[in-house]
Amino acid sequence: MTLVDVAEGARGDVDVVVVGGAGDAFSYAALNAAFRHLQRGARLIAMHRNLYWRTSEGFDLDTGAFLPGLERAARVEAEVTGKPAEAFYATALAHLGAVASETLMVGDDIETDVLAAQRFGITGVLVRTGKYLPETHRSATGTPDHVLDSFADLPALLGQ
Structure with a gap:
């Protein structure tokens, strides 16, 4: 389940919340819904910890700006699958040989x-x-x- 799915009112039990790029669907309602799923035991997966990114209008906040608050509030630690996780680099090197x-x-x-x-x-x-x-x-x-x-x-x- 991504924050977009959460924002759209996903039904049923949620085992995993995936946090990726912070685009337009990344909202307070989506964060709050994710927080509630995490409180009920869902795992938190983050694709990265980037704080901001450049768009055509300038810099926009990215998920890394919100992730620490979500982790602290829900008392969980995100499993980061992308940069800066060592697993990201290990996987890339292995794939490339x-x-x-x-x-x-x-x-x-x-x-x-x-x-x-x-x-x-x-x-x-x-x-x-x-x-x-x-x-x-x-x-x-x-x-x-x-x-x-x-x-x-x-x-x-x-x-x-």
Whole structure:
């Protein structure tokens, strides 16, 4: 069950609530319905912990901005299946047949893309595009292995 299903009034017992991207269906009513399902024993699965994302109108809040409140209120911890979970990186490497020490993660989110990958042994490359903000770069919990102005600069980094 996703928050969209919750918002549309899902019927019957709910075993799992899945929280993905925070789009238009992500509402107070949907959060409240999810909270009630969690109180009745449903598991909480989160696709990521991103705080915001860039849209055509600018930055919008993402599910990571709401997830900690839902976890605390329902006294549950979300199982994160995407970034920054180690399982996400392990699954991607296994699928690609790649080794962490020989892999690059290129992303515009310093915490959930770059530093999370680095904690897993992957080289982290931050790009100053997308949702990159200088202030989040300065206040980050670590330092990227490389910083590029654009994804177009990647071939030069790779020596190509």
